[in-house]
Amino acid sequence: MRMLLTLILLAAIGWSGYWFVGSQTSQSAFETWFDARRAEGWAADYSDLKVQGFPNRFDASFTDVSLADPGTGLAWDAPFFQILALSYQPNHVIAVWPKQQMIATPQGKYKLTSDDMRASIRLEPDTQLALERTTLTAEKLIVTPSATPAPTRADALSLAAERVEGTLATYRLGFSADGLKPSAPWVRLVDPGSTLPDTLNALTADLTVRFDKPWNRSAIEIARPQPRHIRVKLAQASWGQLDLQFAGEVDVDESGQPKGEVTVKAENWREILKLAVASGALPEGLGSTIEDGLGLVAGLSGSRKSLDITLDFRDGRMFLGPVPIGPAPVLTIR
Secondary structure (H helix, E strand, O other): OHHHHHHHHHHHHHHHHHHHHHHHHHHHHHHHHHHHHHHOOOEEEOOEEEEEOOOOEEEEEEEEEEEEEOOOOEEEEEEEEEEEEEOOEEEEEEEEEOOEEEEEEOOEEEEEEOOEEEEEEEEOOOOOOOEEEEEEEEEEEEEEEOOOOOOEEEEEEEEEEEEOOOOOOEEEEEEEEEOOEOOHHHHHHHOOOOOOOOOOOEEEEEEEEEEOOOOOOHHHHOOOOOEEEEEEEEEEEEEOOEEEEEEEEEEEOOOOOEEEEEEEEEEOHHHHHHHHHHOOOOOHHHHHHHHHHHHHHHHHHOOOOEEEEEEEEEOOEEEEOOEEEEEOOOOOOO
């Protein structure tokens, strides 16, 4: 009995020592990371950092954290941020965001509020911390631009990523937004007759992307990985009687120009086209030209309301069937 108690006591002392050393190492690593960002010209600050969770967790809590990358114009401010990890599995972490935070981009500033935003992240257990898989969820998400305080809302948002087995930098991505309600000014612009419901029926995407390098710590510290091949298994947006689906594959060159074909299926496509013109996504004159061309294609298929056509990306331009519709988007990540 005495021997058993001695072993238990020694194990407790040993585990306590492990936790103390691990917590100090974690705190030092975070402090060093912030120091390195400041040395690179970032704004990288926090008012307090604590690592708690004895005996089974390393829970890092930041207060008044602020990050700004001058190279990309991206910035983030939050009253607190947490990174939670089991002490015996430190490469599997939970990130927890506050109910309110601010994000700034070159296009503007945005306030994000949510009831619960968190991510489960599993990383490779090495110094590069390459992403193996992650799932981010947000409940009752509200995004409000600072310039025009008209929020976009979602009851629930989910984003998942998992590295494809046997690859270095290919990831399967999934996205869904439930109860998505666009901002009122935007809805009035694209739907002045109020013919559509306030909330989208569905917004989902299932795709696989090969990047030029893995998503690891260098993605934040140096440069974001860039897409080189995108396969869309299915992306869908449904709003009232309008339904739009995409599937296909494109290659992306080093300048971000896509080349390939995507099949587009649209129900009540004329109304979708009118929304694109009303929102400014298409010039009004071009919208009329596209409608005439697609009307012929739809008539040949036997249905004037549904459309099944190819969206072709080549030479820096987009073609919807035989109709050129403008320059192709530049697919780069800042």
